Amino acid sequence: MTKKLVLTMIAALVAIAPVCGQTRRELNDIRKEASSAARTLKREGFKPIELGNLQSRLEKYFLKVNSGCAQVIGVADNCMSTNLAQVTALANAANQYAMLAGGDVRGRILTSTSSLTGQQVDNIVSSFERLVEKDIRGELVPYLTAVRERKGLITARAYCIIDLDSAYQLRRRALEIALEEQSLAEQYGSMVSRWIDEGFNKVQE
Numbered sequence: 001m002t003k004k005l006v007l008t009m010i011a012a013l014v015a016i017a018p019v020c021g022q023t024r025r026e027l028n029d030i031r032k033e034a035s036s037a038a039r040t041l042k043r044e045g046f047k048p049i050e051l052g053n054l055q056s057r058l059e060k061y062f063l064k065v066n067s068g069c070a071q072v073i074g075v076a077d078n079c080m081s082t083n084l085a086q087v088t089a090l091a092n093a094a095n096q097y098a099m100l101a102g103g104d105v106r107g108r109i110l111t112s113t114s115s116l117t118g119q120q121v122d123n124i125v126s127s128f129e130r131l132v133e134k135d136i137r138g139e140l141v142p143y144l145t146a147v148r149e150r151k152g153l154i155t156a157r158a159y160c161i162i163d164l165d166s167a168y169q170l171r172r173r174a175l176e177i178a179l180e181e182q183s184l185a186e187q188y189g190s191m192v193s194r195w196i197d198e199g200f201n202k203v204q205e
Contacts, residue, residue, distance in 0.1 A: 030066055034058035046146035046157065049082060054146065057159075061143035064161045072097050072140070074158040085156035086145050093140055093160045098133035101171055102126075120182060127178035132171060139166050 038054035065071045074093025079085035144159040
């Protein structure tokens with residue numbers, strides 16, 4: 001067997017690796033979900049800006065979601081250009097993720113301790129959300145950006161996935177910094193560790 005053929009076979013195995021863990025039934029369900037979502041987007045006048053059609057892009061997106069990645073869909077309305085719409089949709093996705101993660105932190109604080117004032121809780125959550133929103137942008141992977149033009153204005157939908165392990169590390173770091181900013185790291189550092197041990201990294205977005 002030639003070296004070139006070996007490399008070709010390896011490349012083929014790498015290409016199919018992400019779907020090997022999916023059962024035939026799961027793959028069929030994913031295709032149906034992608035087909036339904038694609039029909040809805042087409043009916044509403046959306047087109048992909050990436051290579052490939054809506055359904056093929058959505059199939060890849062739902063495969064990643066089904067394999068355990070977090071998902072978030074960013075939106076942008078009434079933008080003057082496709083580029084601005086894409087950037088705005090990604091920023092919206094980051095904001096949505098940060099707010100959802102912040103809600104989890106607020107809930108955990110309120111159920112874990114009663115010694116913080118309402119203002120302290122608000123300050124911690126605000127700092128946490130700001131840090132997460134800034135850093136999560138580098139972890140967002142858009143699998144489809146669907147755009148629609150009406151009366152010269154662009155609407156966009158950015159279908160993004162996020163690696164859960166990377167997001168976990170990011171949220172953990174953001175929470176530690178948020179506590180430090182409020183001079184509460186020493187007092188509540190052990191509480192943060194307990195949250196992590198209890199599965200803070202497993203929160204589904």
